[in-house]
Amino acid sequence: MTTGSIKDRLPAPGGPLPHLVSTAPFNPQSAEDLTEAQRNLYLASQWRLMWWKFKRHRLAVASGAILIVLYAAIAIVEFLAPYNDQTINIDFIRAPPQSVHIFHEGRLTAPFVYGLSYKLNMDDLKREYTDDTSKRYPIRFFCRGDSYRFWGLIEGDLHLVCPAHDGTLFLLGTDRLGRDMLSRMIYGGRISLTIGLIGISISFVLGIIIGGLAGYYGGKFDMITQRAIEVIQSLPHIPLWLALSSIMPPNWSPLLVYFGITLILGLMDWTGLARAVRSKLLSLREDDYVTAAQLMGASTGRIVFRHLVPGFMSHLIASATITIPSMILGETALSFLGLGLRPPITSWGVMLNEAQNINVVALYPWLMLPVVPVIIVILAFNFLGDGLRDAADPYH
């Protein structure tokens, strides 16, 4: 700006300075008054604040959505899977994945797969499957297929997708018995996903009770639990899991083995939570409201589990979420080594057990596909846990 322009806008020497006076009414409390948005923020409950904060973590929200879909899916696996998990197709052993086509001879058609023609290569005794483009098998939707017992209770045969009546539909190939990999992966999810959940429930309960009492009482009880936690944490988990699961008698029913494995996974995992609960309680128990509750005659159990623990429940849930993946991985590892779940139970680990040697990687790579849901679930839990942890303390 040049000096000339300023001079132009200045009043003449001695003249009045021009100024503006607003005629609008003035609210002297305008500085303290809250806008609508601010009032909402201040009046929002803790859980609402957490939700707002959680929503900002996009990846966590997406992961949460994926997990909800997956867990909803395990309720209806019988319907979602094209085949039963134990349906054996003796003519299609280790068949490669069939791809879905929607164009046939340049024309758009309903989705279909080509037939598989099978030839045994006599030189290396390898089964070779090729697409037989003369045969087309349209995929059926909402159709009658393999019959099953829904949750082992209700008879049914309705599927979301089924192969054509005389055709096949192996979207992810078949295993060494000719069982459809996709169906087995869907069924396996029921086991693999719940194992983490049940395991974490066990360790959650143990962690809160043991950690809660240790933190509240302190003293000798605390001392003993601290040592026990140290011992368990300093032991390498997998060897101990191996030892524990080799205890399970081989004649146990698959269901019993399943609960045995979850118990083993849960028993080794509560230490982290117990520590978190303990250290929180050590500082919280000095607060005034605890003294007040004591004076009013509340029992220890009531003070700890009614007043103290709910105060940092959100933290606990967040840290529990982060430990679920280790359980899922633990099950996979145990089953992979043949010490975990055993067929006929189908879990992702059991399926990976068949992908154990290097031939699989070279010749039948689709047998390794169960690792894909494992990775997705573990990543999702990690992101979700991150988001929950950030949101757990919304006042921060």
Added chain:
Amino acid sequence: MLRYIVRRVLIMIPTLVITSMLIFTVMLLPPSDYFETYVAEMQAQGERADMSRIEFLRKEYGFDRPVVERYFLWISGFVRGDFGYSFEYEMPVRDIVGERLALTMLVSFCTIIMTWIVAFPIGIYSATRQYSWGDYGLTFLGLIGIAIPHFLLALLFMYFANVWFGTSIGGLMDPVYFNQPMSWDKAKSILEHLWIPVLIIGAGGTGKMIRRIRANLLDELQKQYVVTAKAKGLSPRKALLKYPLRMSLNFFISDIGDILPAIVSGAELTAVVLSLQTTGPLLLRALQSQDMYLAGSFLMFLACLTVVGVLISDIALGFLDPRIRLSGGSVK
């Protein structure tokens, strides 16, 4: 400092005692013992086991004595360097364990070093350039390392090493060198084979380490003293390296205590897939055949390995951070 070390070592003793009891209990839990399994196996094959010999062996190993006495026999032997006798291999556990344990330690040690070397710069990079593409990419890579099961990574490595380099990477050395005395060739062979298991085992730990360094450093960088330092004109590099980094270094050391058990675990799994000459495959076999002294001693060794590792990291931490050795982590 000396007092701190002494106290820390003294705390270690009850830890090890409880651990040994736990392991012994686990070993005793199976409803049958090795001899019963053995007899059943022989009978299944249509052969008759020599019952008098088995009775003799049972007596020899004290299977007829009370549990507590057997525990003390085992643990007192363990302390003296007599680790019991393997039923299956029919030789003292010490002769079987020797080299394998040394190799396990070597693999674990190298894995920790690798974890440090990789995670440290990446963690700092991620923390100082939060929410940049580099940060996202590296964080994602670390997460993938956590999410892929070790054994699958091992399989893939084995396959691609074979396809791309035409080498077989199973084992920790050329088979001819195993059980041979140490020599230059053997050391070379081990070094050639070592990097793959180290990479595989370290993948998960490195991922975790990166995330924790990042989180810790970010916490530290937000503190007021950093703001003050910057406001007073300290160069950005110095404002990072002088205090915040040193603060997060503490945790870096203490975290070894957390990841060491995981590394040993991962090493066991990977060892089974890659058939490394470490404790993993043998431990698995011993557990399956209920070869209890071999399995028990193995577990005890692994436990000692981790407990001592944690001890070392604690002592290093005490050197680094006087607050820890002075307050001594006292229990309220």
